[in-house]
Amino acid sequence: MDNHVGQDSFDKSRVLNxxxxxxxxxxxxxxxxxxxxxxxxxxxxxxxxSPAGPFPTGVAPFYPFFVSPESQRLxxxxxxxxxxxxxxxxxxxxxxxxxxxxxxxGDVGSSRRTSRNRAAHITEEEGxxxxxxxxxxxxxxxxxxxxxxxxxxxxxxxxxGPVTGVSGVVPVDVDLDVxxxxxxxxxxxxxxxxxxxxxxxxxxxxxxxxIYEVMRRKLGQIEESTKEAHTGAKRPDLKAGTVMMTKxxxxxxxxxxxxxxxxxxxxxxxxxxxxxxxxxxxPSMAGIxxxxxxxxxxxxxxxxxxxxxxxxxxxxxxxxxxIYSGQGGVNREKGASDQKLERGNxxxxxxxxxxxxxxxxxxxxxxxxxxGKVYVxxxxxxxxxxxxEKAKSGFNVFKYKLVRMPGQPEAYATWKSIQxxxxxxxxxxxxxxxxxxxxxxxxxxxxxxxxxxxKGPAYFTYIPTLKNSxxxxxxxPAAGCSCVGGCQxxxxxxxxxxxxxxxxxxxxxxxxxxxxxxxxxxxxxxxxWGLRSWxxxxxxxxxxxxxxEVIDSARAEMLGGENEDxxxxxxTRIYQQLDVFPADIEAPKIPSPLYVTAKNExxxxxxxxxxxxxxxxxxxxxxxxxxxxxxxxxxxxxxxIPPMVELTYDYGINLPLxxxxxxxxxxxxxxxxxxxxx
DNA sequence: CTTATTCAGGGGTAT
DNA sequence: ACCCCTGAATAAGTC
Numbered sequence: 001m002d003n004h005v006g007q008d009s010f011d012k013s014r015v016l017n018x019x020x021x022x023x024x025x026x027x028x029x030x031x032x033x034x035x036x037x038x039x040x041x042x043x044x045x046x047x048x049x050s051p052a053g054p055f056p057t058g059v060a061p062f063y064p065f066f067v068s069p070e071s072q073r074l075x076x077x078x079x080x081x082x083x084x085x086x087x088x089x090x091x092x093x094x095x096x097x098x099x100x101x102x103x104x105x106g107d108v109g110s111s112r113r114t115s116r117n118r119a120a121h122i123t124e125e126e127g128x129x130x131x132x133x134x135x136x137x138x139x140x141x142x143x144x145x146x147x148x149x150x151x152x153x154x155x156x157x158x159x160x161g162p163v164t165g166v167s168g169v170v171p172v173d174v175d176l177d178v179x180x181x182x183x184x185x186x187x188x189x190x191x192x193x194x195x196x197x198x199x200x201x202x203x204x205x206x207x208x209x210x211i212y213e214v215m216r217r218k219l220g221q222i223e224e225s226t227k228e229a230h231t232g233a234k235r236p237d238l239k240a241g242t243v244m245m246t247k248x249x250x251x252x253x254x255x256x257x258x259x260x261x262x263x264x265x266x267x268x269x270x271x272x273x274x275x276x277x278x279x280x281x282x283p284s285m286a287g288i289x290x291x292x293x294x295x296x297x298x299x300x301x302x303x304x305x306x307x308x309x310x311x312x313x314x315x316x317x318x319x320x321x322x323i324y325s326g327q328g329g330v331n332r333e334k335g336a337s338d339q340k341l342e343r344g345n346x347x348x349x350x351x352x353x354x355x356x357x358x359x360x361x362x363x364x365x366x367x368x369x370x371x372g373k374v375y376v377x378x379x380x381x382x383x384x385x386x387x388x389e390k391a392k393s394g395f396n397v398f399k400y401k402l403v404r405m406p407g408q409p410e411a412y413a414t415w416k417s418i419q420x421x422x423x424x425x426x427x428x429x430x431x432x433x434x435x436x437x438x439x440x441x442x443x444x445x446x447x448x449x450x451x452x453x454x455k456g457p458a459y460f461t462y463i464p465t466l467k468n469s470x471x472x473x474x475x476x477p478a479a480g481c482s483c484v485g486g487c488q489x490x491x492x493x494x495x496x497x498x499x500x501x502x503x504x505x506x507x508x509x510x511x512x513x514x515x516x517x518x519x520x521x522x523x524x525x526x527x528x529w530g531l532r533s534w535x536x537x538x539x540x541x542x543x544x545x546x547x548x549e550v551i552d553s554a555r556a557e558m559l560g561g562e563n564e565d566x567x568x569x570x571x572t573r574i575y576q577q578l579d580v581f582p583a584d585i586e587a588p589k590i591p592s593p594l595y596v597t598a599k600n601e602x603x604x605x606x607x608x609x610x611x612x613x614x615x616x617x618x619x620x621x622x623x624x625x626x627x628x629x630x631x632x633x634x635x636x637x638x639x640x641i642p643p644m645v646e647l648t649y650d651y652g653i654n655l656p657l658x659x660x661x662x663x664x665x666x667x668x669x670x671x672x673x674x675x676x677x678x
Numbered sequence: 679c680t681t682a683t684t685c686a687g688g689g690g691t692a693t
Numbered sequence: 694a695c696c697c698c699t700g701a702a703t704a705a706g707t708c
Contacts, residue, residue, distance in 0.1 A: 310698065343691080
């Protein structure tokens, strides 16, 4: 228990600094610092009002300020307080955690259930090639608080003292450990109870990844904003990973052979540390994970998992077979040498003789994110053969032939198929229409059915955005800083920096409004038509908006009632807390209610089905256009979504039901299914 | 844009 | 202490 995360009393400045997962949230700069307005780009900027209602400036919706009575009660009674492995003292409603995420890749939590939102803005900048909403959450000012904070935890980096800005404003001195602790503290203790279970669960894995994402992003923001001071984390991925490891915020901490509870075949990851944290592959860099002779209680080491990431000359031609190279023989100083039958190589050899299961993670180039990689968990393989061969370098290299065990869900094979469809080396079967948007989107959206004989959805006109949207009053202070082309880190005259201490860099833009991913409308087995993507989608990434005809509440009432229009988007629907806080039902607050019908005219969003365990969520967004601005609904990925996985969001509940409206039986199949939606 | 190079880095295992 | 199929930033090579 000595690793209590900041326990001392609690000083408000620290609490204020905590950025819950909301950090993931589209990090919309708070209303008071719309850094975005600074970029007078061509495209209509997006300003986002988070569904979580405006908050008083400077006040973060976290305990002890905003915890709901229910939340508090629940956490108190369910949490075996005394011996919680990870001591997080402050209770925070889980929803803040699961709040809509945002923009960057973060995924954050998800649920839109949170109600609290503070208005935030997201601006969109055409041409910014990062689709993900960026996470610069400038909101409550990291700098303010932290700079004042006393340094408790030890920061490795030598903080060379506060860097003071020109105008004497905010020192950019951020203690990474303090920031990390603040994030941990802002998490609902109940989450840790889930995570700390000896055997992982789906929730523990997802929570872990969510926390890591928030942490990584937050540390990355700091790094970016403090570049010149060389004070940030050079490797946010490593720093965040270290913190989580140290605090025990991880899943499946015990190394094991075979499947890992809570991790599903086909799951994707974007950082090696994610693999460590969920218990899939422990080494932060090495490609072979194994149980040493001690851990395995045997004389010999046994392999548990491998990551094939292109570092050696692996052969991956056949999707079910992998020729993997042993480790070693590539010392940088000493140059190449023969590999030795030791460590991982020995473990693989032993595992082959024993016929043990070996988990395989395949690293691929992430097309959407050129500089990075995506790791695909491809399930259980067994080692069928091993030999030594001369590598190009002329030295001996061990080779292992791994064969995928049959009966497992498709994972890497799906990626291969998509690649073939892409390069036309194999045809996409079941295509009904190559582009259902008829060119209305920059990217074609195909219509496919390989399930039954339906020829397509009922007729509708494809439009990429809202029709008849009404201008709303400009979102509060449209005034942010006056930086043009983005706030510069060193500009202390920038109001964003003055207010937050951290330069927002003005990257808070969801890049384009249009589609970025290669989406397809497909026939589901039992839910009619659905939507999915050929491209992997990172948590927090903007996917699309809800296009259609804006209508008023009376019309929505009428259409949604007796007319049974199933394509109505109603921002006033309520999102039920599914898991931990069933009583916490609050309606998202947005500048003004929005009702949209996509029955006759709409875009891909009209095909997204409901799920009680959704992988997508929506956020209200205000798009600025010259002097006007109007409200839009944007969808973001809650977590990493592998290709071809159906995109779903929580439709919420209409209470009371409109005249003539009926509850619909939910077919989402989730273990958390509410049973219906309406 | 694709590939190569540089460089700081963390956990795990072995010593 | 050493090893290792990071990952980002930078540089250089391709078109």
